[in-house]
Amino acid sequence: MKSPFLALHKAIRDRIISSTGREVYDDFPKNASMPYIIAGEIDGRDWSDKFQPGQEVTATVHVWSDYPGKKEVAEIMDEILQAMTSVPLSLGTSFRAICENVDMSEIIIDIDGITRHGILKFRYLIEEV
Helix, strand or coil: CCCCHHHHHHHHHHHHHHHHCCCEECCCCCCCCCCEEEEEEEEEEECCCCCCCEEEEEEEEEEEECCCCCHHHHHHHHHHHHHHHHCCCCCCCCEEEEEEEEEEEEEEECCCCCCEEEEEEEEEEEEEC
16 A cells, blocks of 8 residues: 555645645745645545555645734635635546545634634545556
């Protein structure tokens, strides 16, 4: 079995950038101003059968903003949701996403009381091809 993590991470990052024009970071950027987007955690569980190896994978996207209120985070999350649900992701020649769902979305106020944090989780069933 191969890991689809890198292919999925790249596909999500490329889709958000091409659809929204916003940069997507792998980690907290040192010199970027808010708002910004981070392609976050990815976790997987075996979803193989006797004919096809595969995984059920959850990928998280974070939106960070210092705008007072939830408006900016909500608008960016809407852009990302539209981008990610418009057409199926292409995962290259080694993998195919056969099912894509929005698993969870929420906006929270960070512990500093200022920063708004949007969280989007996407769930995929991915087969090796």
